[in-house]
Amino acid sequence: MDYGLYxxxxxEGGVFRFTGGIESITDGxxxxxxxxxxxxxxxxxxxxxxxxxxxxxxxxxxxxxxxWNTVCTLTEGxxxxxxxxxxxxxxxxxxxxxxxxxxxxxxxxxxxxxLPQEIISGARTRNEYWNYLTPISLVIGALSxxxxxxxxIGRTAYYLTVISAIIAVFIPILxxxxxxxxxxxxHRRLAWNVRKLKANLDxxxxxxxxxxxxxxxxxxxxxxxxxxxxxxxxxxxxxxxxNIVFIFALLVQFQVITL
Numbered sequence: 001m002d003y004g005l006y007x008x009x010x011x012e013g014g015v016f017r018f019t020g021g022i023e024s025i026t027d028g029x030x031x032x033x034x035x036x037x038x039x040x041x042x043x044x045x046x047x048x049x050x051x052x053x054x055x056x057x058x059x060x061x062x063x064x065x066x067x068w069n070t071v072c073t074l075t076e077g078x079x080x081x082x083x084x085x086x087x088x089x090x091x092x093x094x095x096x097x098x099x100x101x102x103x104x105x106x107x108x109x110x111x112x113x114x115l116p117q118e119i120i121s122g123a124r125t126r127n128e129y130w131n132y133l134t135p136i137s138l139v140i141g142a143l144s145x146x147x148x149x150x151x152x153i154g155r156t157a158y159y160l161t162v163i164s165a166i167i168a169v170f171i172p173i174l175x176x177x178x179x180x181x182x183x184x185x186x187h188r189r190l191a192w193n194v195r196k197l198k199a200n201l202d203x204x205x206x207x208x209x210x211x212x213x214x215x216x217x218x219x220x221x222x223x224x225x226x227x228x229x230x231x232x233x234x235x236x237x238x239x240x241x242x243n244i245v246f247i248f249a250l251l252v253q254f255q256v257i258t259l
Contacts, residue, residue, distance in 0.1 A: 001086070003037040006093065013087035015101055019112055021077040030094070031071060031105075033080055041094035042082055042105065044071060052108040052118060060122035060199075063106055074107060081106040081115060117208045124199035125192075138172055145169045163257060167247055171240060179246060180239030187236040194229045201225065 001016040020035035031042040049071060050063035082095050084103035089096055097103040110118050149165040152158035175184035201221060203209035251257045 001038070001040065002035070006038055006040070009086065009093055013085060013093060015084060016086050016095075017081070017083040018095070019079070019081050021079055022071075022074060023076065025072055031080075033082060040082075040086075041092065042103070043089065043094055043096040044105070045097070047097045047103045047105055049105045049107070052106055052110070052115075052122070054109050060118050060125060062122040062126040063119060066107075071107075079108050079112075081108065116206065117203055120202050120206065120208070121199045124202055125195045127191075127195075142169050160257060163251065167244060171244075174243040175236055175239045177243055180241075180243040183235045183239030183242065187232045187239065190228060190232040190235065194225055194232060197221065197225045197228070 001018040005016075018033065018035060018038075018040055020033040020039075023032040023034040023039060025031050029044045031044055033040055033042055049066050051066050052063045053061040082103065082105055084095055085098050085101040086093055086095055087098075095103055106115075106119070108115055108118070145165045145168050149162045149169075152162050152165075174180060175187075200209055200211070201218070204211060204218070248257070
């Protein structure tokens with residue numbers, strides 16, 4: 001989007017991208033973004049806004065979603081990327097979210113040319129297996145196991161079921177205890193390297209990374225990433241299994257259970 005294109009737009013607008021700096025916020029939800037030759041209004045109502053964290057030696061970080069009403073705390077001139085629908089609202093053309101074309105607003109502090117690479121690398125290197133549903137599923141699973149243990153705790157014929165349910169409650173934290181801790185550490189290191197490899201593959205597919213060796217052996221590196229990820233999961237599962245066996249051995253040793 002530039003000034004010439006903005007002036008020629010029909011009332012129905014279209015889908016565009018625009019980069020610039022924050023100029024002001026009016027009406028509590030209208031963000032004015034100033035580019036090289038154009039200042040455009042952006043409606044933040046029902047819009048998902050993201051902040052790309054700065055990094056030094058920690059590597060790229062994935063954009064963090066922020067509430068649109070917290071944008072007021074950002075300083076004037078902060079860089080922002082907008083992508084989405086431009087249409088007429090209140091007798092003026094502005095960026096706004098629609099059901100078919102949700103608006104993307106990203107605040108960042110890096111060179112414009114590096115923005116796609118920073119976002120893709122940051123998103124790939126974050127642990128995608130941990131999200132807002134993970135804690136909920138862990139709590140539901142733990143409560144279910146506790147219920148099972150409580151249901152059979154008074155029945156001696158099912159003491160092994162009770163012990164198994166209690167041990168299973170602690171499976172999510174078992175990898176951080178010895179002797180499986182070493183395997184968990186190897187899993188963490190290998191999984192991090194796999195995510196970096198996947199990020200480089202993504203960047204290369206989008207033409208944002210120039211690596212002739214990787215380009216010529218794209219299939220090889222893709223298969224390598226799959227194999228390394230499989231090995232990393234086998235390591236963590238082996239660590240959990242090792243700790244379960246260790247706990248059962250202790251219970252047998254102290255005659256808590258008999259085989």
